Amino acid sequence: MGQAIAHAFAAAGHPIQLAARGAAGLDTVQTDLALRHGVDVTLHEFDVLDSNGFGGFVDGLPALPGVAVSVVGYMGEQAENEQDQAQAALMMRTNFEGPAGILALLANRFEARGSGTLVGVSSVAGDRGRATNYVYGSAKAGFTAFLSGLRNRLAKKGVHVVTVLPGFVNTAMTEGLDLPEKLTAEPSEVGAAVVKAVQKGRNVIYVRRIWWLVMAIIRNIPEPVFKKLKL
């Protein structure tokens, strides 16, 4: 999903800074982006679990970006997340603590500059905890709330925050799962939706509209009923 978002921004003429673990392994992605879109692309080593390294990471960028997108996430297996505390903690740190930490740092830099857009890819799973993936969902819920608060804080400071709730997306994370076609977006759709949301200053987006309806229903099921459902 991250690469698709990078393509969408590059196609709109933005230079790209790709941050990832093992960034050197992204050299073909770097060349591809540069060749297709004729923009500068740089690679930067980044681990969202290494909060001590955040300052050095941001200082090491060729320029403070105009738009920063956090796509980091990790789903794991719910069964494992339930039983193994270390695994659950890794999940929460990867989906909430880490992304919130790096965006907080960038937010302060953007605020000082007086401009910029922060994009956080969270999840509809954070809209309501469900038995099948509430550990992941709760971390995303935290991240969603964090983004909402950040948006509120920076609204008058020239810095905008976009929350992306992608719904199902056909990526490595969901490979092998049997997802309903109408509810499942391709990564390229997410890319286009994110660029549009940034351009238009949207606050919270679902990639496929139908997810707004699905989640409105899910959020509104009374708890006594909800707790007995298999979702």
Place this chain on the structure above:
Amino acid sequence: MKLSGWGRFPVVETQLCAPRDVAALQALVTGDEPVIARGNGRSYGDSAVGAHTTLDMRHFDHMLSFDAETGVLVAEAGVLLGDVIDAFLPRGWFPMVTPGTKFVTLGGAIAADVHGKNHHVDGSFGTCVEWIDLMGPDGQISRISREDDPDLFRHTLGGMGLTGVIVRTAIRLRPVETAWINQTTLPAPDLGAAMDLFEQHAHVPYSVAWIDCMSRGAHLGRSLVMLGDHAARADLDAKKARTPLDAGHKGAHTVPLDFPGFALNRWTVRAFNELYYRVGAWKPTKALVDWDTYFYPLDAVLKWNRIYGRRGFAQFQCVLPLDTARTGLTELLEAITEAGAGSFLAVLKRFGPQDSAFSFPMEGYTLALDFPMKPHTLDLLDQLDAVAVSHGGRFYLAKDSRMGAETLRESDSRAAEFEALREARGLKEHFASAQSERLSL
């Protein structure tokens, strides 16, 4: 899962895997089950459907380098031709050869050695291929070309994925001045007239004809012959000349549901008649057409294959050598109109000479047309096969979904050699499609 080609017939049970890197691909290729690579699934039949395992190559979609001096692009096999155009047309480059849809991968274009409207002057896709990185049965990747392992290289062009998995390739692009095509449309009252027009205009880079399969008797083969060439900057008006390499982007529409089977026939025939009579009135008509409309009219309707409904459709495409083309085509068209198998358009094209190991084209005329899958369709197709074979013709495997193994061998003496190469190199046990099993290749 159940998988088919663009024609949605036949539907085959296969295991579909989509490796994301070379290591994952290697593991699948060297596994116990035979595999077949799949590009974007635009072949009509079962050539990109594994009898056991199908390897979706679309994650291999990175462009790796481009030489602006020579126009050579190095890219992974899953890159779409449309992506190549999007990236390089703005810089003045266009594919040397393109089929009638831009939604094909480079791997698929090589494996089917596709042809375009310029085959008579530029040959098939293979002519622009400098080298191929091919993964063999042992999972090793070797770079093959006209110099390195030329035998394997020649058989990989048109080899329908049966010589290994194409991982990367270097292809030469063509410099162009604009994103526009000068198109001339000529009406031809019958088949002979259409063929004469092809011969008269042999020097024009692009040519193709639409045949109205409704017309019979003296009008048999009534056609519109469409010629084209890349427009020069001087051909554009002031407004277009400001951004000569940008023809603007058209939207595409998706066919939302399966159409009832009769819809396409009426639709295409009406479109043809309208055009034919309009052109007829002003013959010949010239127009400046954007690249997308000219090369890819069908791409404007995404998923148009649903127009034929659930049962799917079959495409028939054969090529007949020059000396038998006229009689052979007449017989084919007669059989089609007689069967009243519906009424649709056929595409006719003059091929130039071609020297190749297992590719489809040869010098002569190629005829292609769709048949909705109805109870008698398979019989009619067998009948058409027989006519083509008796005139020395052969068939396009990228379109085939039902031919018998004997028909292939009767029509193409090269099949035996291709099979022998597969045996000798230990490819047979590792690479197999539903088609290769049907054709016992």
